[in-house]
Amino acid sequence: MRRLCxxxxxxxxxxxxxxxxxxxxxxxxxxxxPSGSRSRPVHLIPLRDENGDVIQPGDRTTLPFxxxxxxxxxxxxVQFIQHGWHFNAGQPGVPAGRNxxxxxxxxxATASQIPLSFRDWPGSYKPQAFGIxxxxxxxxxxxxxxxPIESDAADSTEDRARWSVSGKLEANCLxxxxxxxxxxxxxxxxxxxxxxxxxxxxxASGMAVVSGSSRKMPDTFDYLLPASVEDxxxxxxxxxxxAAERFIAGQKVPFDxxxxxxxxxxxxxxxxxxxxxxxxxxxxxxEDVHVARGITCVQCHSNGLNHMISRDYEGDPAAAxxxxxxxxxxxxxxxxxxxxxxxxxxxxLNAPYPQHRGLxxxxxxxxxxxxxxxxxxxxxxxxxxKSARAHGLGEHNANxxxxxxxxxxxxxxxxxxxxxxxxxxxxxxxxxxRMVAGNVExxxxxxxxxxxxxxxxxxxxxxxxxxxxxxxxxxxxxxxLLQSRNQSEPVYIAGGKLYRLDSAGELMSENNAQALxxxxxxxxxxxxxxxxxxxxxCRDCHSADSPILFxxxxxxxxxxxxxxxxxxxxxxxxxxxxxxxxxNSWKYRIWLKVLGSIAAAVLLLLLIGGGYxxxxxxxxxxxxxx
Amino acid sequence: MYRTSAIVVFAxxxxxxxxxxxxxxxxxxxxxxxxxxxxxxxxLRLLRIGINMAGLACLAAVAATGFLPVFTRQPSLSGNLLMxxxxxxxxxxxxxxxxxxxxxxxxxxxxxxxxxAQPDTATHRGNLFGGxxxxxxxxxxxxxxxxxxxxxxxxxxxxLASPIQQQELLEVHRICxxxxxxxxxxxxxxxxxxxxxxxxx
Numbered sequence: 142m143r144r145l146c147x148x149x150x151x152x153x154x155x156x157x158x159x160x161x162x163x164x165x166x167x168x169x170x171x172x173x174x175p176s177g178s179r180s181r182p183v184h185l186i187p188l189r190d191e192n193g194d195v196i197q198p199g200d201r202t203t204l205p206f207x208x209x210x211x212x213x214x215x216x217x218x219v220q221f222i223q224h225g226w227h228f229n230a231g232q233p234g235v236p237a238g239r240n241x242x243x244x245x246x247x248x249x250a251t252a253s254q255i256p257l258s259f260r261d262w263p264g265s266y267k268p269q270a271f272g273i274x275x276x277x278x279x280x281x282x283x284x285x286x287x288x289p290i291e292s293d294a295a296d297s298t299e300d301r302a303r304w305s306v307s308g309k310l311e312a313n314c315l316x317x318x319x320x321x322x323x324x325x326x327x328x329x330x331x332x333x334x335x336x337x338x339x340x341x342x343x344x345a346s347g348m349a350v351v352s353g354s355s356r357k358m359p360d361t362f363d364y365l366l367p368a369s370v371e372d373x374x375x376x377x378x379x380x381x382x383x384a385a386e387r388f389i390a391g392q393k394v395p396f397d398x399x400x401x402x403x404x405x406x407x408x409x410x411x412x413x414x415x416x417x418x419x420x421x422x423x424x425x426x427x428e429d430v431h432v433a434r435g436i437t438c439v440q441c442h443s444n445g446l447n448h449m450i451s452r453d454y455e456g457d458p459a460a461a462x463x464x465x466x467x468x469x470x471x472x473x474x475x476x477x478x479x480x481x482x483x484x485x486x487x488x489x490l491n492a493p494y495p496q497h498r499g500l501x502x503x504x505x506x507x508x509x510x511x512x513x514x515x516x517x518x519x520x521x522x523x524x525x526x527k528s529a530r531a532h533g534l535g536e537h538n539a540n541x542x543x544x545x546x547x548x549x550x551x552x553x554x555x556x557x558x559x560x561x562x563x564x565x566x567x568x569x570x571x572x573x574x575r576m577v578a579g580n581v582e583x584x585x586x587x588x589x590x591x592x593x594x595x596x597x598x599x600x601x602x603x604x605x606x607x608x609x610x611x612x613x614x615x616x617x618x619x620x621x622l623l624q625s626r627n628q629s630e631p632v633y634i635a636g637g638k639l640y641r642l643d644s645a646g647e648l649m650s651e652n653n654a655q656a657l658x659x660x661x662x663x664x665x666x667x668x669x670x671x672x673x674x675x676x677x678x679c680r681d682c683h684s685a686d687s688p689i690l691f692x693x694x695x696x697x698x699x700x701x702x703x704x705x706x707x708x709x710x711x712x713x714x715x716x717x718x719x720x721x722x723x724x725n726s727w728k729y730r731i732w733l734k735v736l737g738s739i740a741a742a743v744l745l746l747l748l749i750g751g752g753y754x755x756x757x758x759x760x761x762x763x764x765x766x767x
Numbered sequence: 768m769y770r771t772s773a774i775v776v777f778a779x780x781x782x783x784x785x786x787x788x789x790x791x792x793x794x795x796x797x798x799x800x801x802x803x804x805x806x807x808x809x810x811l812r813l814l815r816i817g818i819n820m821a822g823l824a825c826l827a828a829v830a831a832t833g834f835l836p837v838f839t840r841q842p843s844l845s846g847n848l849l850m851x852x853x854x855x856x857x858x859x860x861x862x863x864x865x866x867x868x869x870x871x872x873x874x875x876x877x878x879x880x881x882x883x884a885q886p887d888t889a890t891h892r893g894n895l896f897g898g899x900x901x902x903x904x905x906x907x908x909x910x911x912x913x914x915x916x917x918x919x920x921x922x923x924x925x926x927l928a929s930p931i932q933q934q935e936l937l938e939v940h941r942i943c944x945x946x947x948x949x950x951x952x953x954x955x956x957x958x959x960x961x962x963x964x965x966x967x968x
Contacts, residue, residue, distance in 0.1 A: 498928060499924075499927060500929075500933075502930035716846070719846060733857050734921060736857055737856075737924075741917040747910060748907075758876065
């Protein structure tokens, strides 16, 4: 019996490990153990505050509910979940994977545009490198991440004091899993801008109204003793008022929680739109073919309890060894049965097997699927796009001007790490730094901004949100100013160039690897076969003016306008001369087809004639006639 | 596998030609045979020679560009070499048809061919390799393999076959092209040999 029990325990442990449960977890929590039911569990649960106490609408001082306590006290292992992809950017030992969309920091005063990431993505910078602390990051980008944000070493002294006023920014499960139509992610962003970190989830949930602003509260403010502030600040004290009718069954409230996250939730942070299409009525703009067919984001970008959402590209280190996750890439889903005519796809989606009629196989070896199928259709010049994370799309105060920073250029056709060509988005970095051992070391943004403020050199924010007006004289002035502040060899990176002062004190520019754009591959929107490159024939790409090889990539710079690079500058392994001659030869291809067809037909006729004669001779011999 | 096959086939062709040359040398000591006057006008004769030379040159070019990656162990025929191969293939298609038209009437099989296959003890003119029969057989093999060689390449140029089917077409193209090259070399040799020995009819 004991032996039977131990075998059962081993089997259970194996099952749990396979399902993505933490190895250390002795007993899965109530909500983390799949029952096998396909129905959606009802979430009728008590709200809990930061200390885990149950909130009742009749409390004398109502407190905002804590998501970590409400979800994690008895049902979900929130700590374990916080190792998932949306949470683990700053955690050690997490493979960075291929480049993704960065957090793009804009500082108008210093004419800076900086791609930031906590992951080791080439071309991006850690926020700490620019003196951007957790608090500044939370204020700028906190609404676009469900990850918790707490004080870190890069926070300034003032910022550290403010954390106790605003509260820490907890992991926000609701931002993805709340399927209620009144859960308001834009309100969450608004609450963060008011520094109401502690109150933001309650404000967004639709079951409470949050008023006041922690930003206006003094450093000594205690949210448990709100009345202690001076009278003039009383109206701005952050407060939460719950809708009493939401509390049913005693102290419990219903949440509309879905394990399968609604795409609408994903799109709040992952929407993109071409600048050319911005302002147009939405029904006239394009849509990803999968979304148009009714497939939701999480049907492909799936995860287990560990919340390690699959990124669904070939070679993702996070998917290594996970046979199921590997079926979620384009090839995995559409070409699952190599050599066959059918692809099954995961989840019984029965993804169509691509016919690719007339496409030589070498294209599949040298191009990613996205090359032909993803992103905007290329034209002779790259366009610009806006993203929800970079431009605050969907927020109440988003600048809708087409020129608003950051400027994200796409599609740029460049080589991936595996050598295949793929479409990318690119952002050209612009920032101040200094040369250290041949590398550009970024200067702290606060230091540069204070210096410019003091000398009245800070640039104002244009109404359009475009680059502030600067020129070479201003850059030279700032470099001289930085030099006078003992910053050895100060430099300015912008528009693909490094600007520095030469020995005579004149401004000079040169190429520098750190001035190259930060680029990340385009996954969506996916275009169907009828809109893919090549749908109009080989000359979509094989022409002397093909945008994928010879198009112009806009070089975004606050200093120089209308500068562009040829696309093939981003394709070091591509022989442009060869492709030019190949493209030029394409016009003769039709003649080759005609000549070849005629030749084959004549030879076939001769063969048939010869065969006929041979048969006739054989017949004559058989019949004994000469 | 294909590389080994190509080496074996070309080696066999070389051995056949060498053996025949040796046989001719042993039987006649390389004395020039009496040439028969060619039929037709001088202009037509020149045209025939021109067509044959063009065919030979195109065969050499298309075979060189096609088989170079095979013998130099390159993974595939691509880049400038592929462009050169396709360009010369166009020329070869035209010249090949012209050569076929020039030679088809002279390569019709007749009952006498079976006798010609036996060594002629009176003249000591061997007929097995350098003879008319070899020329005719190799001509028809070349013709039979040229059609699928061309057809497979053409089919791949139209939006008909999937990448996997194109790979299969390419395999057929490679196999047929090997046969074509071997047969064309033997035909060229036997045509020269028969012309040289006065069997040019």
